[in-house]
Amino acid sequence: MSIPSSEDNEEIFLSCRYGDIEEVQEYTQKFSPEYLSKIRDDNGNTILHMISGNGHTDLLRYLLPLISPSLISTPNNAGSTPLHWAALNSHLSIAKELVLFPSGPGVDLIDIKNSAGHSPLAEAELAGWQEGAKWLVEVMNLESVTEENGMEDVGDTDTVDPNQDVQVEIEDADGQIAKMTITSS
Numbered sequence: 001m002s003i004p005s006s007e008d009n010e011e012i013f014l015s016c017r018y019g020d021i022e023e024v025q026e027y028t029q030k031f032s033p034e035y036l037s038k039i040r041d042d043n044g045n046t047i048l049h050m051i052s053g054n055g056h057t058d059l060l061r062y063l064l065p066l067i068s069p070s071l072i073s074t075p076n077n078a079g080s081t082p083l084h085w086a087a088l089n090s091h092l093s094i095a096k097e098l099v100l101f102p103s104g105p106g107v108d109l110i111d112i113k114n115s116a117g118h119s120p121l122a123e124a125e126l127a128g129w130q131e132g133a134k135w136l137v138e139v140m141n142l143e144s145v146t147e148e149n150g151m152e153d154v155g156d157t158d159t160v161d162p163n164q165d166v167q168v169e170i171e172d173a174d175g176q177i178a179k180m181t182i183t184s185s
Helices: 006-018 021-030 033-038 047-054 057-063 069-073 082-088 092-100 106-111 120-126 130-139 142-148
Strands: 166-171 177-182
Touching: 006 021, 006 047, 021 033, 021 057, 033 069, 047 057, 047 069, 047 082, 047 092, 057 092, 069 082, 069 106, 082 092, 082 120, 082 130, 092 106, 092 130, 106 120, 106 130, 120 130
Parallel strands: none
Antiparallel strands: 166 177
């Protein structure tokens, strides 16, 4: 296998931005997929930032098994991860793929704050993306949220009625409280 030129990397970066899966497949056949994890633009964005910000789920599914799982949580120069970009642009399928990828960091991605102090959940709230904010709350590690806010962990011994709605309040980095009801549907 040969080594990609800077022009090859620039082209593949644009292919990821525009969702050109065939170009990306050709690149991975010609060069080792490990090179994909090293590509950055001037703002520190990775190929996953481009894919996540533009909602290219098929391309993301193709690449996740090929690249280093650490790329999922790699921040750009503003401290934002690909999940921040998915949340900012309201891409639920992308958010699910990133969080639920078996070899990735999982729900811990939801707790990463960017340079502005915003988590992906805060970005979803700021963008007015209720569907995504609701999903992130449903899957996030609430134990870390309660510990962070000095709240007592109820532990595993308490039972929750699966038919009961759950009220959740989360304070974002700006001190605003988001209230959400998770229904039993």
